Amino acid sequence: MIxxxxxxxxxxxxxxLRRARRQHTAVHLVVVDATPAQARQAQRARGRTVRERAMxxxxxxxxxxxxxxxxxxxxTRVRRPALEPPRASVSSTEPDxxxxxxxx
Numbered sequence: 001m002i003x004x005x006x007x008x009x010x011x012x013x014x015x016x017l018r019r020a021r022r023q024h025t026a027v028h029l030v031v032v033d034a035t036p037a038q039a040r041q042a043q044r045a046r047g048r049t050v051r052e053r054a055m056x057x058x059x060x061x062x063x064x065x066x067x068x069x070x071x072x073x074x075x076t077r078v079r080r081p082a083l084e085p086p087r088a089s090v091s092s093t094e095p096d097x098x099x100x101x102x103x104x
Contacts, residue, residue: 007031008061013070026073034080042080 003016007029020027034042036059043050050058067075 006058008058008065010061010065017071021071027071029067029070029072029075031067031075031077032080033077038080 005012007013007016013029017027036055039058040050040055
């Protein structure tokens with residue numbers, strides 16, 4: 001079972017753990033660790049809108065989360081890399097630089 005959620009709510013983590021433990025002996029948690037600014041930027045990049053109040057609530061819950069006290073088999077934290085700034089669009093009348101350089 002794979003669950004993709006913000007997972008900031010302790011009750012939700014407990015519910016997932018209970019359900020997963022019924023069927024599996026090992027339950028692994030992978031946490032994408034991002035700053036609030038990175039999280040907001042990633043939401044915008046995916047075209048999602050999260051209200052400011054909800055984002056602040058997620059931030060408070062993340063600050064309180066103590067995964068070491070929860071019965072996960074393993075907890076892996078992955079740092080979210082900074083998103084690249086949007087690239088300038090190229091006019092359709094100009095040849096693509098990569099295509100021009102390759103002779104195509």
